[in-house]
Amino acid sequence: MSEITHNIQSIKAQIEQFNAHTPQQTQLLAVSKTKPLSAIKEAYQCGQRLFGENYVQEAVDKIQQLKQDSQPDNRYEQIVWHFIGPIQSNKTKLIAEHFDWVQSIDRIKIAQRLNDQRPTGLAKLNVCLQINISEEESKSGAKQTQMFELAELVNQLPNLQLRGIMCIPQKTSDPELQNKQLQQMQQLYLSLQAQFTEVDTLSMGMTNDMQVAIENGSTMVRIGTAIFGARADK
Ligand SMILES: *Cc1c(COP(=O)(O)O)cnc(C)c1O
Numbered sequence: 001m002s003e004i005t006h007n008i009q010s011i012k013a014q015i016e017q018f019n020a021h022t023p024q025q026t027q028l029l030a031v032s033k034t035k036p037l038s039a040i041k042e043a044y045q046c047g048q049r050l051f052g053e054n055y056v057q058e059a060v061d062k063i064q065q066l067k068q069d070s071q072p073d074n075r076y077e078q079i080v081w082h083f084i085g086p087i088q089s090n091k092t093k094l095i096a097e098h099f100d101w102v103q104s105i106d107r108i109k110i111a112q113r114l115n116d117q118r119p120t121g122l123a124k125l126n127v128c129l130q131i132n133i134s135e136e137e138s139k140s141g142a143k144q145t146q147m148f149e150l151a152e153l154v155n156q157l158p159n160l161q162l163r164g165i166m167c168i169p170q171k172t173s174d175p176e177l178q179n180k181q182l183q184q185m186q187q188l189y190l191s192l193q194a195q196f197t198e199v200d201t202l203s204m205g206m207t208n209d210m211q212v213a214i215e216n217g218s219t220m221v222r223i224g225t226a227i228f229g230a231r232a233d234k
Contacts, residue, residue: 083101103203111153171208185204
């Protein structure tokens with residue numbers, strides 16, 4: 001069995017084990033940034049369907065190459081592509097054209113552009129608002145206090161479908177601080193869900209905090225390193 005197959009199976013087993021104690025089901029998003037197409041194909045082969053990418057040009061190259069490699073039997077057509085990286089406004093067109101989800105919306109200008117540039121004929125673009133839960137200056141993401149305003153505006157854009165919120169918590173070795181951030185996210189998520197019935201996604205948890213994130217209500221973990229191995233810094 002290949003390394004990637006082995007990793008995916010063991011992570012899925014862990015998720016299932018953690019979900020045995022939680023009301024929600026947690027999906028696995030495989031974060032394939034900087035990794036080659038062959039790694040994505042291997043993951044697909046063992047049943048992985050949700051993939052996340054951070055860098056627009058790299059992602060679009062992969063998506064297009066995979067489309068070609070799918071012929072003649074549409075082999076990879078079930079892939080669902082999530083954009084999870086920071087978004088510059090000059091990149092929104094490519095994102096709107098190639099992705100199924102965008103998890104890193106943190107300002108209305110970006111949402112508006114994605115809406116306007118979503119090609120007719122494609123399904124609505126599913127979106128999550130990225131929340132800067134630790135309120136660090138250097139991090140992207142909207143402030144907690146801006147969430148509802150942003151959600152209201154996104155909800156009025158016809159080509160976007162609001163699905164939930166995403167965060168990258170501050171790295172910390174303090175379990176209390178870690179828990180506090182995750183619990184805050186869960187509270188925000190529940191309050192958003194109370195107002196917008198189609199909200200069903202709390203995207204949190206990465207390789208190093210998968211378990212606590214699931215225990216705090218995560219419905220989608222985004223895992224790179226534990227599936228594909230360490231990344232060279234970009
Ligand atoms: C890279 C990345 C991940 C995956 O992180 P790992 O620690 O490798 O699991 C998840 N979410 C976002 C937004 C990322 O940029």
